Amino acid sequence: MKFSEIVRTYKERGLPEREALLLIGKVLGKRKEYVIAHYDEECPDEQLDSIIHLFEKRLTGYPLQYIVGEVEFYGRLFYIEEGVLIPRWETEGLVDLSLEYIRKYKLRKVLDIGVGSGVIAVTIALECATNKELSTLGVKVLGTDVNEKAIRLAKKNAERYGISCEFRLGSYAEPFRKEWDSIELVVSNPPYVRNNAKLQKELDFEPKEALFAGEDGLDFYREFFNRYDISGKIVIMEIGEDQGEKLISLTGGKILKDLAGKDRYLVIEPRD
Ligand SMILES: C[S@@+](CC[C@H](N)C(=O)[O-])C[C@H]1O[C@@H](n2cnc3c(N)ncnc32)[C@H](O)[C@@H]1O
Incomplete structure (x- = not known):
């Protein structure tokens, strides 16, 4: 799955794109600019689960600031x-x-x-x-x-x-x-x-x-x-x-x- 596809799926469920980029960056250990530059690349399988876990957690209302620290x-x-x-x-x-x-x-x-x-x-x-x-x-x-x-x-x-x-x-x-x-x-x-x-x-x-x-x-x-x-x-x-x-x-x-x-x-x- 491409990064852009994951973001689009979650955007439809109410997660703002800016937050999605920050959270992906958190998992990859990179800034959101890096994520934007690699938007149309495949997300490595070993990171997909962590990204989805954070997206789901955020959708429960868990504060973004606690996730990014x-x-x-x-x-x-x-x-x-x-x-x-x-x-x-x-x-x-x-x-x-x-x-x-x-x-x-x-x-x-x-x-x-x-x-x-x-x-x-x-x-x-x-x-x-x-x-x-x-x-x-x-x-x-x-x-x-x-x-x-x-x-x-x-x-x-x-x-x-x-x-x-x-x-x-x-x-x-x-x-x-x-x-x-x-x-x-x-x-x-x-x-x-x-x-x-x-x-x-x-x-x-x-x-x-x-x-x-x-x-x-x-x-x-x-x-x-x-x-x-x-x-x-x-x-x-x-x-x-x-x-x-x-x-x-x-x-x-x-x-x-x-x-x-x-x-x-x-x-x-x-x-x-
Ligand atoms: C509304 S928070 C403010 C935290 C921080 N000053 C800020 O503005 O983000 C209130 C803080 O007061 C602390 N607190 C509550 N009762 C207190 C007390 N009797 N003496 C000292 N700190 C207390 C809480 O643990 C909490 O960290």
Whole structure:
């Protein structure tokens, strides 16, 4: 069977051609451009089974990013694995806001709670290290997660870009309790989905503890703001689009919108 015939068959079953090319490339260990250049050649028998297996898996809704093992965030590629949340585009806004506040207040120590694959922490560290103005600050980025696999992956992503961040396993800021007073910015994209929410099919394959946060999806925020004294710190957190009002009354912070015009970020600045 030719590569082009396999792709056509699966295109008819709903698999986009671009994805099919990426998946064939994954099996062959080549880029998709190679697959395009050899489109009308016969697929070797020993690889056909693996390709069909991946195509069938993808058609169940299994995320493409987990199959290819990479995801794009803020213009860079990061490793991603099953068991760790796939970063979403809205979260890039959390990085933009963090950089804006780091610049504005010359912040030097940042804690990312719930690092997942490490995209927020690593991107902040990289942007600070490579930006002329910010690099003079010597920003240090710390991160925590309750998921051991996430901590391992975040370290791997920091290594990929040769940037030093300190990631520790544990809940909220507990692994950095001793450093709490010196942390100036807390950033987080926490779990914020209601336990009984109906989700898209692809989310079935993502870790539940990265998504769900109680009956109203606010458990993470409630516990954090109950447990920690944030006076003097800036806190920037991603939120669900319908959680703004409740979080304003819970924290007194302000809500900013994402690029789609939806309430998405909670910002708390120190009051004088
Ligand atoms: C929505 S994911 C965000 C992952 C990553 N920051 C991103 O934006 O792609 C939330 C992450 O928080 C972690 N998490 C959940 N509860 C936590 C807690 N109490 N302390 C630290 N991390 C927690 C989960 O394991 C998960 O990796």
